[in-house]
Amino acid sequence: MELIYTGKTKDVFKLENxxxxxxxxxxxxxxxxxxxxxxxxxxxxxxxxxxxxxxLTSFFYSKLNQLNVPTHYVEANFDEATMTVKPATVFGKGLEVICRFKAVGSFLRRYGAYATEGQDLDSFVEVTIKDDERLDPPISEDALAMLGILTHDEYAILKQRTIEISKFVAAELEKKGLTLYDIKLEFGRDAKTGEILLIDEISGGNMRAYQGDTYIEPLQLEKIMLAE
Incomplete structure (x- = not known):
């Protein structure tokens, strides 16, 4: 295996296949x-x-693949804590797409003059640029298109799939008595076909889930969701 990238929460290796x-x-x-x-x-x-x-990522991706939602997921190895994925290219230098159902976190910090904590939001989608130096700034659809990061048509697909996937995750959490406040997703283009794929992970590390008014930590979320 060839180490391609060392990330904050994951390392990426290239396989021979x-x-x-x-x-x-x-x-x-x-x-x-x-x-x-x-x-x-x-x-x-x-x-x-x-x-x-x-x-948890394997749990969600397996279900999404069964629903024919385009993802990069192939299989997982729990013994090695690894996930095999299809090759994909990111938009620009990487984007993060957040879907918000409740006003918390950075949304509340920015718009606290108008929003109250925990206020209901209607599947609000926002895109941020992955740029540590500039603190991952939000970016609009028009700016994404003008800068050549993605087209208006691609943005429409990105937004639609973000809402659909986020609502699916929220419904799965609801089965366990949990409420999804927000979730951060990533997308890329299939390296062979160019199709827009869901990439990266879907876990407690990229969402906020609550049981009533109690925030559920990532490890506890996995235990609740995967309990028989």
Whole structure:
């Protein structure tokens, strides 16, 4: 295996069969030792977080593949905490797409003059550029198109799939008595066909879930969701 990229929460390796391998780490994003799925720095290390993230990611991706939602997921190896994926290229230098059902986190910090904490939001989608130096700034559809990062048509697909996938995840959480406040997704283009694919992970590390008014930590979320 050839190490291609060392990320905050995963390392990426190239396999001989043209597929790629994601190695999940126990590092999670946050600030000052507090977990935050929207942060652009590693805030803390949680023992077992990598495997928990992989198991939950595999759970969601397997269901999405069955529903014929385009993803890069092939299979997972829990013993090695790895996930095999199809090759995909990112938009520009990488985008993150957030779907918000409740006003919390950075949304509340920015729009607190108009929004109250926990206020209902109607599947609000926003896109941010992956740029640590500039603190992952939000970007509009027009700016994405003008800068050649993606087209208006691609943005429409991105937004539609974000809402559909996020509502699917929310429905799965609801089965366990949980409420999804927000979720961060990533998309790319299939390296062979150009089709827009869901990439990266779907785990407690990139969403905020609550049980009533109680926030559910990533490891606890995995336990609740995968309990028989």
């Amino acid at each position: 043209e597929l790629f391998l994601l190695k999940f780490k126990d590092d999670v994003t946050g600030e000052n030792g507090v977990f935050d799925p929207g942060a652009n720095t590693v805030g803390l290390t949680i023992d077992g977080a990598g495997l928990a993230g992989l198991k």
